[in-house]
Amino acid sequence: MIDVLSGVALITDPGTIIWIMFGVCFGIILGAIPGLTATMGIALMLPVAIQLTTATGMAMLLAVYSGAIIGASIPAILLGIPGNPNAIATVYDGYPLTQQGRGAEALIAATVGSFVGGIGSLLLLGLFAPLIARFTLRFGPAERAALALVGLTIIASVSERRVAKGLLMGAFGLSLAFLGPDRITQTMRLPFPSITTGTPLANGIQLVPALIGLFGISQALYDIDRVRSGRLTPPQVSLRGSIPKPRIFLKMWRLMVESLGIGTFIGAIPGAGASIAVFLSYQRAQRTAPANAASDAPELGSGALEGVVAPEVANNACKGGSLIPALSLGIPGDAATAVLLGALLIKGVVPGPQLFVDELPLVYAILFALLLANIFMVVFQVVGIRFFPKVLSIPIYILLPLILVFSLLGSYAVEGRAIMAASFNMGVALILGVVGYFLKKHDYPIAPIVLGLILGDMLEQNFRRAMRLARGDYTVFLRSPIALAFILLAIASIAYSVRRARRAKAAAGEDDEE
Amino acid sequence: MPLVWLAFSIAYLVFSLSIEERRMPGGDWDPGSTALPVATAVVMIACSLYLTLKEYLTNREREKAAAPGDRRAAAPQTKPRRGAPAHSRSETAADPRATLRLSMLTVAVLAIYVAGFRQLGFVLTTSALLFTLTYYYQLGDVRLRAVHVLLRHGGLGVLATMVVFYLGVTALRWSRYFGRIWEVEILRNRAFTAFLGVLLWAAVLLPVFLYVKRRYLDGVPREAEQAQERGPSEINERGVVYRAAAWRALMIAVPTTLLLYLVFQQLFRVALPLGVLA
Numbered sequence: 001m002i003d004v005l006s007g008v009a010l011i012t013d014p015g016t017i018i019w020i021m022f023g024v025c026f027g028i029i030l031g032a033i034p035g036l037t038a039t040m041g042i043a044l045m046l047p048v049a050i051q052l053t054t055a056t057g058m059a060m061l062l063a064v065y066s067g068a069i070i071g072a073s074i075p076a077i078l079l080g081i082p083g084n085p086n087a088i089a090t091v092y093d094g095y096p097l098t099q100q101g102r103g104a105e106a107l108i109a110a111t112v113g114s115f116v117g118g119i120g121s122l123l124l125l126g127l128f129a130p131l132i133a134r135f136t137l138r139f140g141p142a143e144r145a146a147l148a149l150v151g152l153t154i155i156a157s158v159s160e161r162r163v164a165k166g167l168l169m170g171a172f173g174l175s176l177a178f179l180g181p182d183r184i185t186q187t188m189r190l191p192f193p194s195i196t197t198g199t200p201l202a203n204g205i206q207l208v209p210a211l212i213g214l215f216g217i218s219q220a221l222y223d224i225d226r227v228r229s230g231r232l233t234p235p236q237v238s239l240r241g242s243i244p245k246p247r248i249f250l251k252m253w254r255l256m257v258e259s260l261g262i263g264t265f266i267g268a269i270p271g272a273g274a275s276i277a278v279f280l281s282y283q284r285a286q287r288t289a290p291a292n293a294a295s296d297a298p299e300l301g302s303g304a305l306e307g308v309v310a311p312e313v314a315n316n317a318c319k320g321g322s323l324i325p326a327l328s329l330g331i332p333g334d335a336a337t338a339v340l341l342g343a344l345l346i347k348g349v350v351p352g353p354q355l356f357v358d359e360l361p362l363v364y365a366i367l368f369a370l371l372l373a374n375i376f377m378v379v380f381q382v383v384g385i386r387f388f389p390k391v392l393s394i395p396i397y398i399l400l401p402l403i404l405v406f407s408l409l410g411s412y413a414v415e416g417r418a419i420m421a422a423s424f425n426m427g428v429a430l431i432l433g434v435v436g437y438f439l440k441k442h443d444y445p446i447a448p449i450v451l452g453l454i455l456g457d458m459l460e461q462n463f464r465r466a467m468r469l470a471r472g473d474y475t476v477f478l479r480s481p482i483a484l485a486f487i488l489l490a491i492a493s494i495a496y497s498v499r500r501a502r503r504a505k506a507a508a509g510e511d512d513e514e
Numbered sequence: 515m516p517l518v519w520l521a522f523s524i525a526y527l528v529f530s531l532s533i534e535e536r537r538m539p540g541g542d543w544d545p546g547s548t549a550l551p552v553a554t555a556v557v558m559i560a561c562s563l564y565l566t567l568k569e570y571l572t573n574r575e576r577e578k579a580a581a582p583g584d585r586r587a588a589a590p591q592t593k594p595r596r597g598a599p600a601h602s603r604s605e606t607a608a609d610p611r612a613t614l615r616l617s618m619l620t621v622a623v624l625a626i627y628v629a630g631f632r633q634l635g636f637v638l639t640t641s642a643l644l645f646t647l648t649y650y651y652q653l654g655d656v657r658l659r660a661v662h663v664l665l666r667h668g669g670l671g672v673l674a675t676m677v678v679f680y681l682g683v684t685a686l687r688w689s690r691y692f693g694r695i696w697e698v699e700i701l702r703n704r705a706f707t708a709f710l711g712v713l714l715w716a717a718v719l720l721p722v723f724l725y726v727k728r729r730y731l732d733g734v735p736r737e738a739e740q741a742q743e744r745g746p747s748e749i750n751e752r753g754v755v756y757r758a759a760a761w762r763a764l765m766i767a768v769p770t771t772l773l774l775y776l777v778f779q780q781l782f783r784v785a786l787p788l789g790v791l792a
Contacts, residue, residue: 409640
């Protein structure tokens with residue numbers, strides 16, 4: 001109890017609270033700019049954090065982390081451009097809601113989802129950190145390859161009725177992921193190697209510029225035909241009338257709990273990334289949304305609140321999840337937590353099992369700082385909801401050029417100070433933007449490309465390592481209970497998606513006959 | 515479209531087969547560096563073959579279903595036919611040709627922006643890009659007649675951005691210099707100097723913009739009416755509209771470029787190239 005109180009005392013002085021508020025604000029602004037990630041924000045604030053006490057510095061960095069995650073949902077909902085890769089699934093229902101004039105409602109749903117995910121994962125972190133950390137240590141190459149396979153099967157569900165097109169796009173994403181060096185043997189996999197070897201393409205295609213191109217630039221090009229109508233979306237309804245009733249969210253409790261579990265668990269697996277978690281929870285929402293019937297548009301993908309809440313819960317739960325191996329084992333769950341660990345190490349604090357013995361007040365201080373960051377995140381988001389949708393009242397002749405410039409500068413900013421590679425990223429974003437525009441015009445789903453790009457590297461490396469360790473025995477994936485469970489999940493996921501697609505086709509056929 | 519994908523998939527298969535096959539040291543069981551690319555190419559070929567076949571069969575069914583001699587009815591009608599009445603056109607896009615021209619202009623301008631970003635620098639390229647797009651998006655079409663206004667006002671806009679930018683950057687340098695000489699920490703702080711930059715640029719630009727608004731924008735409808743009265747020439751009236759659009763584009767491009775520089779370079783420490791300004 002004394003440790004808890006000491007931890008709380010470390011955080012509750014006014015100076016620390018102001019730093020947390022600043023961190024959340026900074027994070028929200030950073031996250032809302034496509035291309036600027038939470039990792040970048042934490043790295044930028046690292047020199048400031050070092051000047052502060054360990055608890056205050058960590059509190060401020062965690063606030064930046066929390067703010068950047070919720071900030072990424074703002075452009076995803078209002079403009080259809082995810083602020084970072086973890087907000088991709090939020091676009092599916094968030095942007096259609098905005099197009100229906102319900103942008104404020106979607107932002108509130110995202111805030112509720114983020115709060116539940118943040119606080120829920122915090123509780124799980126406090127209660128089960130050592131247990132979950134020990135379990136995730138059992139993840140070897142076979143288990144990780146099977147997890148990547150589960151991630152790839154989501155292609156079928158995000159493609160709706162266009163399963164063949166979705167598969168083709170997923171394979172296209174994989175082909176992009178395989179460009180550049182083979183991470184295991186360093187073999188160059190480049191077309192026209194004599195020309196391309198010395199160029200930034202030799203490092204492969206980065207995810208963020210590809211994401212910005214496929215979602216941001218292609219959407220802006222797609223919206224050019226609205227230039228004459230003057231506005232991007234219909235005018236927003238007043239905020240007072242658009243606040244969803246609490247019972248709508250209460251009805252989603254099961255979906256939220258499931259997404260929380262998915263997010264925390266995936267977040268705790270080092271290197272798995274929140275992108276898989278958000279798609280898995282979105283897939284979960286697809287199955288449960290019709291039963292919930294909580295919103296006016298229960299069909300996911302056409303503006304259902306469940307489609308915003310589920311990925312946002314999972315995305316924010318990953319934040320707590322990634323801290324589990326970081327604090328209890330000293331293994332960072334993702335790039336952002338790696339920088340956080342760096343901050344701790346600079347301060348002379350060594351993360352690992354001993355941290356829970358030697359520095360227990362600091363652990364509680366970190367947990368309490370996350371709690372405060374989540375509360376401030378909700379406060380700022382609720383205040384901001386009055387102003388964020390105003391961006392849509394900007395005339396389209398101003399908004400579209402701004403989106404295009406922000407998209408290109410966002411893909412440039414990923415590289416920070418390497419001008420040559422950064423300029424190359426702009427080219428990648430532009431080319432994929434044009435490709436994405438044509439794909440949209442011909443009704444090809446775009447999300448599978450991103451899934452392929454995210455999971456390609458993870459699948460290949462772990463599959464090859466697993467095969468080598470098992471001496472070429474393919475049954476390694478069936479002998480490991482975790483890998484087997486994932487493979488069964490992948491099969492079930494495909495079977496469900498195919499059944500759903502058939503039902504949807506049959507229903508469409510009936511409608512046509514009527 | 516499926517045929518394009520089929521061609522791409524075959525090209526990717528050829529490329530995958532040409533990759534040097536390497537396995538990890540001592541790893542005879544490693545499937546190698548070409549295994550997954552080749553598998554991906556095979557999946558792509560299978561999917562694109564399926565889609566090609568499906569499209570072919572759908573087209574054939576549609577042709578069969580249509581009455582003989584009425585082939586046009588069988589074809590999917592994505593855009594209104596030539597000579598269709600105006601009301602039927604307005605049900606689809608406002609003007610598909612204008613949209614196509616604007617799309618082509620956007621892609622071309624973005625490509626030039628990306629190509630020239632490093633050599634010409636952020637300030638010059640960004641202000642020119644923002645000006646061009648805002649100008650033509652206001653007009654809703656790409657008209658050659660509007661080019662001279664674009665060049666005149668665009669040139670003015672880029673020049674104004676560069677001058678104001680240079681003023682701001684010089685002031686920031688002096689601020690840092692005096693911060694160092696007088697040992698005043700805040701004068702060297704990036705956030706403070708960024709704030710100072712905003713104040714300085716606002717002080718320079720605001721009076722100019724207020725003047726431009728009063729002089730060139732407030733009276734646009736009246737001026738257009740007068741131009742119309744002077745003669746039936748559309749050019750007269752359009753000239754006024756073009757000029758107003760150009761001034762508006764200029765008022766958007768200049769401050770936006772400067773603000774973007776402050777946000778990305780000063781606050782988030784992204785190394786934006788100065789190009790010719792360096």
